[in-house]
Amino acid sequence: MRIVDGEAIVSALERLLREINTDPPSLRGVTFCDPALTGVERELACILDENLRIAREEQRPLCQDCGMVHIYIRKGKFVSFSGASTLQPLIDEAVRRAYKEGGLRLSTVADPFERKNTGDNTPALVHIEEIDGADLELTVMVKGGGSENVSRVAMLAPSAGRAGVADLVLSVLRDAGGAGCPPYIVGVGVGGSFDTVALRAKEALLFDSDDDPELRELITARLPELGYGILGFPGVKPVSALRARKAPTHISMLPVAVLLNCHSFRRGSVSL
Amino acid sequence: MNTIACTDIAKLRSVPAGTLTALEGDILTLRDRSLARLAELKKNGEPLPVDLTGRIIFFAGPTPGFADGHGSVGPTTSRRMTAYLPLLADLGVVALIGKGPLDKAALDLLAAHRILYLQAAGGAGAFYGKRITSIKSVAFQELGSEGVFELTVYDFIVMMSLDGRGAAYL
Numbered sequence: 001m002r003i004v005d006g007e008a009i010v011s012a013l014e015r016l017l018r019e020i021n022t023d024p025p026s027l028r029g030v031t032f033c034d035p036a037l038t039g040v041e042r043e044l045a046c047i048l049d050e051n052l053r054i055a056r057e058e059q060r061p062l063c064q065d066c067g068m069v070h071i072y073i074r075k076g077k078f079v080s081f082s083g084a085s086t087l088q089p090l091i092d093e094a095v096r097r098a099y100k101e102g103g104l105r106l107s108t109v110a111d112p113f114e115r116k117n118t119g120d121n122t123p124a125l126v127h128i129e130e131i132d133g134a135d136l137e138l139t140v141m142v143k144g145g146g147s148e149n150v151s152r153v154a155m156l157a158p159s160a161g162r163a164g165v166a167d168l169v170l171s172v173l174r175d176a177g178g179a180g181c182p183p184y185i186v187g188v189g190v191g192g193s194f195d196t197v198a199l200r201a202k203e204a205l206l207f208d209s210d211d212d213p214e215l216r217e218l219i220t221a222r223l224p225e226l227g228y229g230i231l232g233f234p235g236v237k238p239v240s241a242l243r244a245r246k247a248p249t250h251i252s253m254l255p256v257a258v259l260l261n262c263h264s265f266r267r268g269s270v271s272l
Numbered sequence: 273m274n275t276i277a278c279t280d281i282a283k284l285r286s287v288p289a290g291t292l293t294a295l296e297g298d299i300l301t302l303r304d305r306s307l308a309r310l311a312e313l314k315k316n317g318e319p320l321p322v323d324l325t326g327r328i329i330f331f332a333g334p335t336p337g338f339a340d341g342h343g344s345v346g347p348t349t350s351r352r353m354t355a356y357l358p359l360l361a362d363l364g365v366v367a368l369i370g371k372g373p374l375d376k377a378a379l380d381l382l383a384a385h386r387i388l389y390l391q392a393a394g395g396a397g398a399f400y401g402k403r404i405t406s407i408k409s410v411a412f413q414e415l416g417s418e419g420v421f422e423l424t425v426y427d428f429i430v431m432m433s434l435d436g437r438g439a440a441y442l
Contacts, residue, residue: 022398040431043292047393047429055398061344064335064397064417103337105344105417115305117416146349146371146394178442179349179372181394231394232372233431233441264395 002076002134004272006083006090009136012270013071013094016140018102019268021066023056026267032183032230034237041235048230048263063264065144066104069095069124072141072206078134092122107145127199139206139269147184147262150176153198156254165190165256166218170225172258173239178232181262183240188215189257191249201257204243206267211246230263273429278328281366284388285436293390295428299328299369300410303348305418307356314359321411322420325364331371333417335397338407344397345404345423347371350389354378361385369430373442379434389434391442403428 020026030052032045055062071091084090099106099121108122109115152172156164169188176184189200190212203209210216219242229235240263249255276283278297287293300322302310313320331353334345350370353360357378360368365387371394374382382389392400406424413419434440 040290040292044393044431047396047399051393051396051399054402055344058342058398058402060337060342060398060401061335062398063395064333064344064346064401065348066335103335103340103342105333105335107333107417117418119416144395149349149352177373178391178394179351181371231391262395 002079004079004081004136006081009081009083009090009272010094010097012272013091013138013140014098016138016268016270017069017094017098017142020140020142020266021061021102021104022059024266024268026265027052027062032263037230037235037237040233041229041237044230044233061104062266063144063262064105065107065146066099066121067142067144067266068108069121070141070143070202071124071126072139072203073126073128074131074135074137075128076131076133076135079136081136087128088123088126091124091126095122095124096120136272137269138272139267141206141267144262147180147260150180151257151259153194153255153257155194156256158252158254160254162215162218164254165215166222168256169219169258170222172260173226176260177228180260181264182228182232183230183237183263185261185265186239186242187259187261188242188244189247189259190215190244190254191247192255193249193253194255196247197255198257198259200245200247201259204245205259205261208243209245210243212244215244216242275427281326284367285386287432287435289432289435289439289441291432292429293432295328295430296426297424299330299423299425300324301330301332301334301345301421301423303331303333303418304352305415306412306420307353307359309412309415311356311359320363324360327365328367328369329360329365330369330392330423334407334421334423335401335417338401338404343404343407344401346397346400347392347394350374351378357381361387379440382434383438386436388432388436390430391433392428392430400428
């Protein structure tokens with residue numbers, strides 16, 4: 001059994017959280033101000049590029065919504081760790097340090113009705129997958145409320161097929177408009193159950209994986225129907241990437257999750 | 273691009289929908305929790321801690337890093353504030369800055385009160401953070417980023433989305 005020092009996990013994750021809020025690996029080399037864009041859409045795209053530059057050079061958070069912290073952990077069965085009995089407290093300590101000491105916005109409330117801020121942006125949203133071997137990999141995404149709020153889960157009938165899933169994705173994108181900061185990165189989960197389909201959609205964002213090019217092409221061909229572009233104003237670029245993940249499901253079910261991420265796609269990973 | 277002072281509402285009202293404009297001057301932040309507090313105080317007939325008459329409201333919650341030059345602030349989704357639009361109209365605001373579309377009922381209500389709707393670029397918190405010269409807590413400090421802040425801004429680029437003639441660009 002390999003033992004990883006708990007403090008090493010905390011400090012590596014703290015560093016990553018600070019980095020992905022200002023200069024995430026997922027946005028390096030990204031340019032929004034595409035020469036193919038025109039007019040207002042181009043001017044707005046240039047503002048997004050300027051935002052990337054200022055955030056990187058001045059260590060300002062890319063977005064004031066520094067999000068809730070989503071962490072997907074792949075934990076080998078031959079690796080363990082010191083410092084705590086489970087991973088959640090180590091992760092929360094990293095979140096606490098990065099957010100409180102890093103000047104990042106605290107955007108988590110303890111109770112959905114009372115809505116009192118937890119004061120340190122914990123708890124992180126953690127998913128752990130057990131894998132073979134002795135590796136410990138943390139993939140992290142910080143995700144704001146704007147694009148979460150326009151995401152959706154639906155239970156379709158099997159007869160709906162790919163066309164029905166495409167209809168749903170288009171409907172979610174139409175309703176979202178500029179509310180969730182397009183151009184969107186769209187993660188689509190298909191199959192599984194009501195709860196796991198949402199995780200499949202999240203994995204599509206976390207791991208750049210796409211299981212169904214046919215669905216992707218079907219949806220991509222229909223994007224011009226939306227009639228909006230960058231930041232929701234009239235334009236041509238509502239979506240910058242779309243990926244789908246599939247899973248086995250019940251004979252009577254076709255669960256679908258459409259998870260939107262804003263243009264500020266803040267993701268990174270660390271192996272320990 | 274035209275620069276317009278936040279106090280020059282007449283000039284701001286003359287900007288047609290679909291035009292990018294740069295604001296300069298003072299704006300006040302409000303969002304979910306601060307609006308809920310104001311609504312509660314108003315309902316109970318208690319005095320409000322801030323006068324919104326003639327003010328430009330920015331639906332936003334800044335990061336805490338402005339003191340050492342690392343602050344970010346950008347717009348939050350406006351349609352979440354729809355329930356509070358009658359209150360804001362009643363309190364005499366002249367313009368709202370947020371992001372995303374508003375439904376027809378909301379736009380009609382704003383137009384009826386000659387309230388302008390401006391959109392800032394969503395997710396451009398560093399861009400706008402750099403254009404803030406001063407940030408001051410004005411009310412509800414205990415709400416953290418959801419408190420009311422007065423921001424002094426320059427070259428603060430916004431899209432006119434509901435103009436002084438009631439024309440929309442969303």
